[in-house]
Structures are given as structure tokens and as C-alpha cells.
Amino acid sequence: MRIEDLEAQLDDFDFERRKTAFLKLSEAYWRGEISFPPPRPVVNLHFHTFFSFNACGYSPLHIVWRAKKEGLSVAGSVDFDVLDALEEFRFGGFTLGLPVVSGLETRIYLPEFRNEELSSPNEPGIAYYMGNGFVRLPEEGTRAFETLRKLKRIAQERNKKIIARVNAYLQEATIDYEADVLPLTPSHNPTERHIVVAYARRAESVFPNPQDRARFWAEKLGVREEEIRALEKDRASFYDFIRSRLMKFGGVGYVQPDVGDFPRIQEVNEMILSAGAIPSFSWLDGTRSGEADPERLVAFCEANGVETFFLIPDRNWNxxxxEERKLKVRKLYEFVETARKHHFPVFVGTELNRYGQKFVDDFDSPYLAPLAPFFLESAWVLWGHTVLAMSSGRGYTSDWARRTFKSRATKNQFFARVGRCTEASWEAVRKLGERSTESLLQEFGG
Known part of the structure; x- marks a missing residue:
């Protein structure tokens, strides 16, 4: 089978089929039949997989494969409200010798910011929140397991409300949640973007004639037919336009969040910590009221169990x-410098859940180059955490770490050194876990 065919099979919803393709590709790589560039000083710790929504339809194994091909130093999976990618992503990374980490993204309600916007625009008090560096799934029957189930349930209930409203508005091109949306994701965890795809496909089915379809969308989206025809030439722009007009704030399908539905930060932190991961606060762009003062935000996070921050650089400079670029670049630098001053690692990535997004950030850009070493160092902290948590329960947020390190700066330095020096192999992780605290501190500092 050709390499291209095997790569296409990596996105099969059947795990055994994509695993078979991945192993064949991996064997070809290790035999020297496929060559990859050496690792570059670039990372992406925020790849959505097809377990939530990936714009390319990539499975966890496909992301690992492409990350290896493109010379990433560390790759990270992140999905909305599920950890379905965790074990597959780790299997892929260790098979290819690529450092990999896995995380989860959700939303929380912060009553302290009830009148201020954070990373969820037009929704005061609501913030995107993450756990990074998961090493295991919450055990069934535990509070952490129930919290994870709750996060997914909240999102799916909101999806159904959106569909009911949009169906009532579109009328001629309605969709069914079970029949049209759930099949678009392998683990029945659809997002708004899946819903948009389902509506676009239904419109193509109901209106096979392009002129009729343009007329339909023009009427429903409130623009001229020629604008629709122009938008349809760029799928990314068209899908985003449908979503913004129908489902985002001000759209007919927009569902105003009930703050009572969202978990508080303490509940989500408990789930994250119980699974060996690190609580991480998502920062948007510094232009929202709740993000206006980085010192205040960092102080709040430090007081509430946040250990790291996450941001998407591309939306702040590209x-x-x-004038907008100058403002957001300035805000980006202000925030990163504040986080760094207080010794908080900052993780970065591109998401890849929107058509047209980059596979990896342009770290050579004049806007990112000054920050790139810190972002890379932060990624090594996360990989160092992952391998120590996996091997011996001595991760970044462990009781061991609290006893061992007297400052964030010392802890960060230690875990970054562990990360840089530990290859992605089961043997290396096993040996690391067998070492004494004294031996680790002697080699890696602390």
C-alpha cells in the first residue's frame, strides 16, 4: 500500500484500522524507507483531534505522524471535554520516539469576574480552562470521573438547544442530532463546528443547484447571493461565516450560557489533579476587561490553584x-512577561480546529522570535512533568514536587531539564522512574 493511502487510513474511525496503518508507516520509518528532518525548536501543544474537532479530520495517530514528519520537538493533544485521545496519542508518540503530552479544554464560571469578559467573548465570568499533561484517565466511580462526564453532558445539551433553534429558523435544511451530527465524530463528542458541517451538507443535499443554494443561504444569513458564492470558494471562511451568523453571540441559534451549568475552578482542578495533570488558564488576547490587568489575573490564578497558562500566539500577531496587530502584540508581550516574572510556564499551540490554521506556529516570525525560547522551555517543563508523573508519580503538581521544591523557578528549571534530557521511549521513562530523588536533583538541579 502506498504511503499516501496509509496516511489516509490514519483517520479511519476504526481504531484497529488506523493503528495498523500507523504501525506500517512506523516500521517503514525505522527501516529507513521514510526519512524525517531532525527535531526543530518548535512545538504545538494544542492539537485538537477528531475526538472533538480537527479541521483536517486528523486522528491522534495522524497528528503524531505529521508532527514527526515536520520535526516538532513536542506535540500535544487537546480535546473539548474528553480525554479520548490520551492513550492513542501516547502510543503514537512512544512508537515514533516523539515527546507527546495530552490535555483537555473546557469552560468554567468564575464569580469573581461575573461582570467581566475573559476568554469567552460576550459571556462575562466564563473562561476557557485546561488541564495539561494527563497521564491517566479518572477512575470510574470517582468524583473526577463524574466531573468529566458532567463537562461532556453540559456541552452536548447546549448543542441540542442550538440545533433546535437553528432548525426552526432554517426550516428547509434541518438536521437531526443523532443521524447527522453524531456520526461526524468517532466518540459522539460533537462541537459547534460539527454542527456547521452537518448544516452545510444538508443544504447541499436539499439544494443541489448552486444558484438555489446560494439563494437559500443569502436569505438565511442576511447577505447578497454573490457574497455567498464568493464565500463558498473558501470553505474555511464559509463555515466560519455560517457559525458566526447562526450560532455565535447575536445569532438565532446562540444559547446564552447558564452560569449555573458551568463547574467552578475548584471542581475542575480536583479532576485535573487526580489524573496527574496540571491546571492551566487560557488567555485570549488581553483586550477583554477581565484580562486587562495581567498582574491581577496572574495573582487570581495563583491564589486559585492555577499552575500554568495557555495561549494561541497566532491570533495575537497574524x-x-x-493598529489591531500592534495592540494585541503589545498585550501578548505584557502578559507573557508577567507570567514569566511570576515563574508560570506558558504553553502554546495553534488548535487546528479551524480550517486554514497552521500546523505549527511561525516561531521565526519577528513577533514570536523573542518569546520562542520561553515557549520551548515551557514545553520541556510539560514533557518533564509527563514522564516523571508516568514513571513514578513525581509530576509537577505532585506532593513530592511540593515537598522537594521551594520555589516555582527552581521547579520549572528542574522539570525543563528532565524534559530536554528524556527521550520518548518506555525504557527511558522506566529508568527515570527508578531513580532516587537525590540522583534526580543531582543531575537536573533543584
Missing amino acids: IPED
């Missing part, structure tokens, strides 16, 4: 309008 902007066509000069």
Missing part, C-alpha cells in the same frame, strides 16, 4: 490590520 492580523492584517496594523
